[in-house]
Amino acid sequence: MVGVMYGVYVKMKVKPIMIKQCLLSLIFLFNFILVTGQTDTKIKVPELDDSYSKTVQILENGKTDIDYKSFRESFTESKQFKIASEKRTEFRELTKAMYRQMSESKYDSIITTTKKLLSIDYTSMNAHKILRQTYKYIGDTMNAEKHKTIQFGLLKSIVNNGDGKSCENGWSVIQISEAYFILDMLGVELDNQRIAGGICDRMEVVDENGEKKIYYFEISNVFKGKEKLKNK
Template identity: 30%
Template sequence: MLLVGLTLLSGNARAAEPSYDDYVAQVKAGKLDIDYTAFRMAYAASPKYEPYGAARALIGQIKKAYVAGDCPAAIAHAKEVLEVNFVQIDAHMVTASCLKKAGNEEEARRAHAVFIGLVRSVLGSGDGKSPETAFVVIGIDEEYSVMAALSLTLVRQALINHGGSAFDRMEVKKRDSDEIATLYFNVDRLQAQMARTFQNQSPQKIQ
């Protein structure tokens, strides 16, 4: 009986793990002290996960509007991105910055807290110095967000395989230096999602 009870408790614990939509609802309700790694991985495990989807094009529009100083347009594009991918780092960063400029300190603080939580989640997944200690990402945009957070610019990129996993090997440098360093990002989840997408396409669609 004890074993059965423990098994049931274990099963209930697994069932109680928040889904991606649960995390989104929590953050929108103001709960910011969440497990951001679990949040990111819940998105990657959800049917909404599209690392190569429409959000990628919108991210470019966010940055273009933000650099041009058009915060209303930047926030509007950020909202579009967050509707399909609420763990998109740059959307939260731009939202926080623009809201602060507009004097909306409380909403800016919340957006900034989510931005910091997501960046720290990626940075906490490794040190990026080798394939074995690579940063684990669920989107290409996370790679660029991390590089920006570390004040690095990309020099060269290559997709490599090592130990049965896929990695983006990024040669980077500080913005005020010519010294080249190398960072590794584990992209297994992106590669697996791409493979699933191709498998789900009919031969006619592929042609």
């Protein structure tokens, strides 16, 4: 009788364990499909003999210990900067698609779209952020860490130079999108924007508590970039 009861007990004990193992296997398989399903889509490294293109290749190879300030500035010097300018509409539409895919939890599509964005502009902190968050969600920790390092490397190359509290100490950006990204990271909403001192963007914002603040972004490199586009 004891043996029969023990046998019943073992069967009852094994069943939930087996179910748990099956669920874990399914989750692993699902994540594996998500990761491997998008391997055909790669970030396209510009085939140009310049500093920007060479650095993109270095970063794609996983070597993330670089001078991110110089890398950002090299973008405006590269032919890819003009190509990216010509693809503004495509970049904008891809960004819209990315947010739509995020709302629908289409992780493989998000990865594909963010890679297309980075193929146009590898300095896009927003694309790196969304890509690393998606990789983290599906369990690809290696790629998540890689794009986290790149995202914060780009971010720190701006906010670690100046304090943003005056035009003299404004955060230097090469594209206005960098300023908007920083404001988003600070969790504030833009209320008013105007040029100050000729070379600064004065951003009046409101934080989550309703408190008004002002941040300054040095934009001389933005003007230089626009001039270079005119001359190319």
